[in-house]
Amino acid sequence: MDLDRAFAALADPTRRHIVTVLRSGPQDVGTLARPLPISRPAVSKHLAVLVAAGLVEVxxxxxxxxxxxxxxxxAEVRRWLDQVxxxxxVALERFRRHVEGDGEG
Known part of the structure; x- marks a missing residue:
């Protein structure tokens, strides 16, 4: 999986909305398109981006x-975010100790 593709896919608010809806379970294009102000073909294009990014399956x-x-x-996106x-x-804990005087020696 390419993290750049995943984050680029999630950068779009329509695709984030689709991901949010898909959390409740599998959906077809028509169901996904119904509440959106875009056409079914546009939703299909957004889904293709999410599939190519490895975030959605058909x-x-x-x-x-x-x-x-x-x-x-x-899971791969989560692992990367967990590392960050x-x-x-660690950096915030060091800063806290410094500010509170625990780091002086």
Whole structure:
């Protein structure tokens, strides 16, 4: 998975909305498009970006194509964010000790 693609895909508010809706379970394009102010073809293009980024998968159910979240794609994003968070946690703890005088020696 390419983290740059994942973050680029999530940078768009429409795609974030689609991801939020898909948290409740698989949906077809029509269902996803209904509340949005864009056409079904536009929603399909957004879904293609999410699929290419590894964040969404397509399941075929008869003639319908259902879109669902791809947990492993989000797990990789989460792992990267956790690494960044740990770095900040360490830096903030050092800063706290410095400010409180615990770091003097």
């Amino acid at each position: 399941e075929k159910s008869g003639r319908r194509r259902l879109y669902c979240l791809h947990p492993e794609g989000f 968070a740990r770095t900040w946690d």
